[in-house]
Amino acid sequence: MVAVPLGALWGCAPIAAQEEDRGYVQLANEYFLTTSVYPQERGEIQLTTSPRIDFEDGHRSAFPVAVEFGLTDRWQVEAEWIPLAVARPDGSPSRTGVGDIEFETQYSLMNVGGSSTHVALGLGVTLPAGPEEAGGTEGETEFEPSISVGHDLQIGGRRSQLFGQVAMGFVPSEDVADPEAHELVVGVGYVLAAGDARWTAELNWATNEWDGGDETALYFAPGLVWDLPNTWEFGIGLPIGVGGEAASFGMSLFLLYEFELGDDD
Numbered sequence: 001m002v003a004v005p006l007g008a009l010w011g012c013a014p015i016a017a018q019e020e021d022r023g024y025v026q027l028a029n030e031y032f033l034t035t036s037v038y039p040q041e042r043g044e045i046q047l048t049t050s051p052r053i054d055f056e057d058g059h060r061s062a063f064p065v066a067v068e069f070g071l072t073d074r075w076q077v078e079a080e081w082i083p084l085a086v087a088r089p090d091g092s093p094s095r096t097g098v099g100d101i102e103f104e105t106q107y108s109l110m111n112v113g114g115s116s117t118h119v120a121l122g123l124g125v126t127l128p129a130g131p132e133e134a135g136g137t138e139g140e141t142e143f144e145p146s147i148s149v150g151h152d153l154q155i156g157g158r159r160s161q162l163f164g165q166v167a168m169g170f171v172p173s174e175d176v177a178d179p180e181a182h183e184l185v186v187g188v189g190y191v192l193a194a195g196d197a198r199w200t201a202e203l204n205w206a207t208n209e210w211d212g213g214d215e216t217a218l219y220f221a222p223g224l225v226w227d228l229p230n231t232w233e234f235g236i237g238l239p240i241g242v243g244g245e246a247a248s249f250g251m252s253l254f255l256l257y258e259f260e261l262g263d264d265d
Contacts, residue, residue, distance in 0.1 A: 181213025
């Protein structure tokens, strides 16, 4: 699946980098296991498709599409849907279906106190859709508040950033006697710029054992993000399960396009 450059179809103007006005350099719009601290600017739209596949007792794949919109230079909203999910367990027939619908909002504070540190507060709501057997949903409504941070660095004249995120997944349960366990997710990462390339490394830990559950997963994901012409961006990451119930390994891709709805001149 490929995001269509609707800006070209609607006559909207592509956006050029404005680092000198922002006061910071946006190294990458998206990562693979962690939410980026960078906001969409006012009137800016980002279209993204992000296929992913996990290999464990067969394989599961999902093909999410998302749109992000900047309400202000700090506040953005996002909607994501999985129109296709496919599960192919070993020794069993394939199952296909649609997946979850997710709505998110994020408010970013860039260069806090004039420093090189950025902070973003987010809130997401996931609504279940489609059959659980296809792997695109867990069949549960989830509320996920989060905080993301980033700190800019320069190493050998190259721009880089340390980043991280802490999120809590709260699952309402109708069964008071046996409620669903809530999930804690902690992610850290590093991104290094090298020309048009961005090398990334992420570590992500998720567990519900603190709330009486029995699931923990730890992933390490090296990745590459590439700036393409005309505000396109492409990324490929390789999540590797290194602990708990994590899938052995997988592959994550994304292709995104940014544009503005018009010129503010």
